[in-house]
Amino acid sequence: MNAKIDIALTLNGEAVTGRAEPRMLASDFIRDVLLMTGTHVGCEQGVCGACTIRFNGVVARSCLLFAAQLDGAVVETVESLGAPHDLNDIQKAFRKHHALQCGFCTPGFLMTVSEILQTLPLSTDHEIRDALSGNLCRCTGYEHIVRAVRDLVNQRDGVQA
Template identity: 80%
Template sequence: MTAIDITLTVNGETMTTRAEPRMLASDFLREKLGLTGTHVGCEHGVCGACTIKLNGVTARSCLLFAGQLDGAEVTTVEGLGSPRRMHRIQEAFRKHHALQCGFCTPGFLMTVSEILETEELRTDDDIRDALSGNLCRCTGYEHIVRAVRELVNERDGVTA
C-alpha cells in the first residue's frame, strides 16, 4: 500500500507526515510522531490506555487508522502537561496516588479531561461509571476516584 500525507494538528502543532493509511493511529502517534505517552494495551478498544482526544472528543486510537487523522485536531497526554508544568488533572493524580505502574494513566487522564467538561459527576458512583471504559489492574480505582472527586469539587466550587 502506498504511503499518504497526513496533515493534522497534534497538541497545538500542525504537521504533515507520511504513513500507510491503514497504520493504526496509536502506532502512528507512537512510531511516526514519537508521542509514546499514548499506550497500547489490548488493541481492541477495551482497556482505554490508548485514549486520545480527536477533535475534542475522546477516542480509542487503537481503533482508528492513521488516515482517519488527516485534517484532525488531536490531543495526546503530552498535550496536557509535562513533568515540569503539570496539568491540574496530573497534579490531582499525583496528590492522591492515583497511579501505580502508570500504564493506564495516560488514558485515564485523557478521559478525565473530557468528563470534567461533559458530565455532572454528582456522586462517586457517577465518577466510576464515567471512568468505566478505562481499566486499571493496579490501583483498585479508589485513589483515582478521589482525584477526580477533588477535580469535580474544584470545578463546581465545592469546598471541603
C-alpha cells in the same frame, strides 16, 4: 494497499505531517511515526482505554482509528497536558491522591478525565465510577483515581471537600 499516504494534522497545537500506510492504526502512527509515545497501547481492541486521545475535541480510542482518519484532524494526547515541572490540575490531583502506580494506563485516564470534567455533572462517586469504566487499570483498584476525580469535581464546582 501498502502505498504510503501523506497525513497532515494538528497534534497538541502543532501542525505536523507524517507518511503511513492507510492500514496503519492511529495509535501506531502517533507513537511510531509522530514519535509521541505517551499514548500507550494495551489491547488494540478498544477495550482497555490506554490509547485514549482527543480527536477533534472528543475522546476516542486511537487503536480503533486508522492513521488516515487523522488527516485534517485536531488531535490531543497526554503530551498536551502539563509538563513534568508544570503539571496541570488533573495531573496534580492524580499525584496528590496516588492515583497511578505503574503509570501505563494513566495517559488514557487523564484524557478521559479531561473530557468528563467538562461534560458530566459527576455529582456522586457512583457517577464518577461509571464515567471511568471505559478505562482499565490493574494497579490502583480505582479507589485513588475516584478520589482524585472527586477532588477535581469539587474544585470545579467550588465545593469544600
